[in-house]
Amino acid sequence: MELSPTAYVILGMVSREPRSGYEIKALVDDTTRFFWAASYGQIYPELKRLSEAGLVEGVDAPRGERKRTVYAITADGEDELKAWLRQPPQTFEMREEGLLKLFFAGVLPPEQAAETLRAMRAHRLQVAERLRTMEPKAEEKKLEKDDPYPLMVLQGGIEFAEWFAEWCERMETRLLGSTQTKRSS
Amino acid sequence: MELSPTAYVILGMVSREPRSGYEIKALVDDTTRFFWAASYGQIYPELKRLSEAGLVEGVDAPRGERKRTVYAITADGEDELKAWLRQPPQTFEMREEGLLKLFFAGVLPPEQAAETLRAMRAHRLQVAERLRTMEPKAEEKKLEKDDPYPLMVLQGGIEFAEWFAEWCERMETRLLGSTQTKRSS
DNA sequence: ACAGGCATGTAAATAGTTACATGATTCG
């Protein structure tokens, strides 16, 4: 069974309770988003495919008069999810435009490279702050659902953002320190 | 001028000296690869586009009898590159399958989550080691070309890989520590 | 009444990888 990478996010997201496509999207956006995103354009077609493959099952679950379909994982779906979870991870990708700009910064004066570092740092600090606001809710859920992993991953995200910000700061200092000798270019 | 994200890697890569598509690919693979990749399928068509747009210029530069075209950046290309370098970075993406697996690890016994963490850690240590072997060459180049940035970015990559490995270790300890009470599941 | 959120979806465009084809040259 060859599933697309996004298929597993969906399987995981419906593994504990049935959810609608809309809910999956919202959940992805405020949990896995920073290391694994998914858009409507992927989620809805994928739900259809998973449903045809018998890994999830759609059930009508209207809210009032508004129609709504939630998808529940099937026994096969759970097997598939667990089999995947037991495989060692294969995908490790990063696209960090700031590092790319820093890499090429030699064609500009050092002050411009420092500016890139400051922008990177500011961005990471913002991310860290946003993630921190989510921490209390994740902490609650941990106790409620007896599942420590989402909180662990969130805290990893916070630590990473802060580590990165700190690195940017260090590099900026190093950069400006080493140009101080030749006064103003 | 709306350029594709990959266009800038290419502009950057030819900004100091003319290079062939093949060389660009090789260079990307051993420098920016871990935060910005590019494949032949992108590089060759993009070189053609950049050439048509007048941002680079292809020049015949055969090696012996084997034909070969190197691309040099033009004045317009350099303006475009510098303008882009001065914009604050916009793209920050990460796809880390290990974190996704960890996020969903609640459906498996803790030992399996620990296994994922071990695999993640091993992978990062491997990456760190590989990057470290590249450090001396980058150090040489820094002095030779008077360009500290590629080395800085490389060292950032090493530090990140090591930080991540250490985080995995810490999480594994936390995980196994908290399950020690209920002996063997 | 209207804004915003809930809900489902699709079309089009863009991005990116993989695999292949082709052929020369170099090194052991």
Next chain:
DNA sequence: CGAATCATGTAACTATTTACATGCCTGT
């Protein structure tokens, strides 16, 4: 001589984003 590397490219596929269309429901 054969393998590896240099070199250029394309076709097919997979992935992913963006923008749009549609319409209901809830709170102000």
